Amino acid sequence: MAEFNIVRFLDLAGGVKTDDLDWDLCARIGISDVEERVLRYMGDTESHTILYMRDLLAGHSTRDPEITAFLSAWVYEELCHGRAISKVLEKVGRPDESDRYTKVTAGSSAREFIEAALSHAAAYLSPRFIAVHMTWGAINEATAAAAYQIMEQNTANPVLATLINRMARQERRHFSFYWHQAEKRMKDDRAARALVNFAIRRFWTLVGSGVGGDDNLAFVSAHLFPDAESRQLLVKAEASIRELPGMEWFDMLTAQSQAKADAWVARHGPARYVTNHDQARAAGVVSA
Numbered sequence: 369m370a371e372f373n374i375v376r377f378l379d380l381a382g383g384v385k386t387d388d389l390d391w392d393l394c395a396r397i398g399i400s401d402v403e404e405r406v407l408r409y410m411g412d413t414e415s416h417t418i419l420y421m422r423d424l425l426a427g428h429s430t431r432d433p434e435i436t437a438f439l440s441a442w443v444y445e446e447l448c449h450g451r452a453i454s455k456v457l458e459k460v461g462r463p464d465e466s467d468r469y470t471k472v473t474a475g476s477s478a479r480e481f482i483e484a485a486l487s488h489a490a491a492y493l494s495p496r497f498i499a500v501h502m503t504w505g506a507i508n509e510a511t512a513a514a515a516y517q518i519m520e521q522n523t524a525n526p527v528l529a530t531l532i533n534r535m536a537r538q539e540r541r542h543f544s545f546y547w548h549q550a551e552k553r554m555k556d557d558r559a560a561r562a563l564v565n566f567a568i569r570r571f572w573t574l575v576g577s578g579v580g581g582d583d584n585l586a587f588v589s590a591h592l593f594p595d596a597e598s599r600q601l602l603v604k605a606e607a608s609i610r611e612l613p614g615m616e617w618f619d620m621l622t623a624q625s626q627a628k629a630d631a632w633v634a635r636h637g638p639a640r641y642v643t644n645h646d647q648a649r650a651a652g653v654v655s656a
């Protein structure tokens with residue numbers, strides 16, 4: 369795993385660029401209903417990053433200058449991902465409702481609230497709890513990068529593909545930070561490894577499951593990762609987590625997403641990624 373350099377990260381940090389994209393072309397090709405629902409889920413998760421940061425920035429982590437510097441830039445980059453997704457939805461004529469943020473926040477599950485409170489309190493108890501947050505962050509960033517990558521490969525809208533590629537690159541930089549922090553904190557600390565193992569096994573769930581809603585999560589899992597080939601990206605993401613000390617057992621990412629996808633298919637029938645190939649051809653774009 370390539371080293372992470374916080375100075376370089378901060379030098380490169382910033383909102384994902386959207387002003388140079390061909391928004392007319394994006395609107396002409398548009399997006400499918402499947403893409404709309406997936407993007408809405410991703411956008412909700414991205415826009416609520418500040419709430420995750422509230423839980424991360426607690427107790428001992430507030431005294432670590434590298435963590436506080438990273439989180440300052442990270443939360444802004446994630447907010448900009450949410451704004452960029454909202455911009456896509458607006459340009460293709462499927463805008464968010466004006467009070468979406470408030471509605472989604474109000475709809476967060478009770479489980480989410482309780483876990484946040486517990487996680488916040490535990491962060492004061494032991495500096496080892498940072499390792500839990502860092503491992504958690506690494507899993508979620510790797511998952512987000514895989515989800516964006518599969519969309520980039522499948523969408524017929526080249527403007528969306530470019531934007532998603534930019535966001536996925538930032539997710540991979542975020543992943544690198546969390547992964548290296550987790551590794552550093554676990555490699556010579558058996559108690560930290562035990563704490564991480566317990567917390568992940570007991571509490572970890574797929575990113576966005578609290579704010580995005582269970583039905584939407586099942587939809588996203590089923591449509592982004594419908595077959596063995598697409599699931600290879602999740603297998604790869606999971607393998608990167610298994611390289612962390614004490615995490616060799618980790619299989620929850622593929623297990624949970626498979627379970628969600630299966631639950632969707634059982635309720636609604638087979639799922640597949642649908643995109644606007646015809647509109648792309650009409651606009652003279654060679655489809656993905």
Ligand SMILES: [Fe+2]
Nearest residue numbers: 414446449512
């Ligand atoms: Fe993001």
Ligand SMILES: [Fe+2]
Nearest residue numbers: 509538539542
């Ligand atoms: Fe991220």
